[in-house]
Amino acid sequence: TLFKNQDGDLSVLDDRTVAVIGYGNQGRAQALNMRDSGVENIIIGNRGDSSKEQAKKDGFEAYSMDQAANKADILFFLVPDEVQPQVYKEKIEPYLKEGDVLNFASGYNITYNLITPPENIDVIMIAPRMIGTMVRELYEVGDGAPSFLAINQNYSGKAKDIGLALGKAIGSTRSGIIEIDSFALETKSDLLMEQGLIPIILNAMIAKYELEIAEGMPPAGALLELYLSRELGYIFEKMAEQGIIGQMPLHSQTSQYGQISRIDELQEGEAEEVSYNDIKKFMGRQLRNIGNGKFAREWSNEQQMGYPVFHRLFEKYNNSEMIKEEQKTIKELGLSNDLT
Ligand code: NDP
Structure with a gap:
């Protein structure tokens, strides 16, 4: 079900x-949006540091987390999933x-039973599909x-009405609230993006870079073509506005023919090296491990061990030739200044 502007009653x-x-990325954005939407009694709970000061500067009453939890009937739980x-x-x-409402912005901890709330409260999720700063910026320009x-x-018995009101208050009915059947569906969608799709895209990008370098292309040239020019980001934006096929006319006909014929080659299993089914199998394995909790156990274990694999892999990729060249190119071309 899709809920729009006319839905939700504050x-x-x-x-x-x-x-x-938690007055961080999501917390600050959502609190400011709710206040601007007319929600009157908003308080902030944060540990005593710069974020708590920021909350006070923004004009909110700010307390410690336990004090805020004690005072409130509706709790937005917006600290990082790991903590x-x-x-x-x-x-x-x-x-x-009894009767309190606990609202999450992510399904993770409920899905994996890392948090088990008492039965006499409502447990809901309004999960923005956007980073916190954008949750605020979109709201400020009349969108959401x-x-x-x-x-x-x-x-x-009123959990859905409350969820819709909270979603409206943070600005989400302006673009749309999509109701899904479970926290687990959100968790799976989120993690499959991170563990299935992005690894495939990034590996394909690394492969393209390495092949071009071997042909004599300077690293900066390969990287600009790949993503530093922002053309790829722009294409993804146009896909969201006009559709995957709908945006094709923005490219030359040579480009369009090259793209669609090779997409089809993979779809039809005509490429001898790799097929769409191989890609789907990789994704399917990630989804199984997300669904049966294997990934969640691996990640909990990693945290308990003090993040050894996490740190080792960041070290490995930060020290790879491509990433060194990338950092150099970003600096040399002054790309880190926001060009938009
Ligand atoms: P942040 O990293 O911005 O942190 C939020 C708050 O948590 C900060 O106020 C921080 O306090 C506090 N915090 C961090 N560590 C601790 C700790 N050990 N003890 C107590 N407080 C702590 O989180 P996000 O806003 O990114 O995420 C919040 C929720 O929103 C998560 O459930 C996340 O999955 C979800 N979400 C995030 C999105 C995103 O793009 N970031 C998108 C959609 C949902 P301090 O400022 O004092 O350090």
Whole structure:
């Protein structure tokens, strides 16, 4: 189901105190948007540091996380997923009371039972499909970040009305709120993007770079063509506006023919090296490991061990020739200044 502007009624939030726990990327953006939408009783819970000061500067009453949790009826839990289980145990759970609403922006911890809320509260998710700064910037120009809505526990019987009101308040009905059946669907979609799609795209980019370098192309040239010119980013933007096939006329006919004929070669299994089915099999394995919790266990274990693989791999790729050349090129061409 898609919910738009006419949906959602903010009056279900009347007389309720909304606490935004975690005043970071999402927390700040969502709190400011809600206030501008007319939600009256918003307080902030953050550990005592610059973010808490920022919240006060922005004109909010700011408390410690446990104090805010204690005062609120509706809690936005917007600290990073990795720290949520511990923060929840120590600062949130002891203060939850019957009829409270716990709102997540990500399905991860509920999906993998790393957080198990009491049965006598509503557990909902309004998950923006956008980074925090954009959640705010879009709102300020009269637009909004689209969100997923999911209901995990509906103790009050009104969880969906509350979720829609919160989604409206952060600006999401301006573009659209899509209701999905479970937190797990959001988790899978998110993780499959990260673990299935992006690794394939980035490997393909590395392969293109290496092949061109071997042909004598200077690294800066290969990298500009690949992504530093922003042409690729621009094409993806046009796909969102006009569609994958719809944006094709922006390219030359040679380009269009080359693209569509080779897309079809992979689709039809006519390429001898790799097929669409191989790509789908790789993705399918990632999805299985996401679904059966194998990835979540691997990642929990990695955190407990002090991130050895995480650090080793960052080191490995930061020290690769391509990334060294990339950093050099970004500096030499002054690309890190925002060109837009
Ligand atoms: P941030 O990294 O911006 O951190 C949010 C807040 O958490 C900050 O206020 C930070 O406090 C606090 N925090 C960090 N570590 C700790 C800790 N150990 N103990 C107590 N507080 C801590 O998070 P995001 O806003 O990116 O993410 C919040 C939620 O939103 C997550 O569930 C995420 O999955 C979801 N989300 C994020 C998106 C994104 O693009 N970033 C998109 C959609 C959803 P301080 O400022 O004091 O360090």
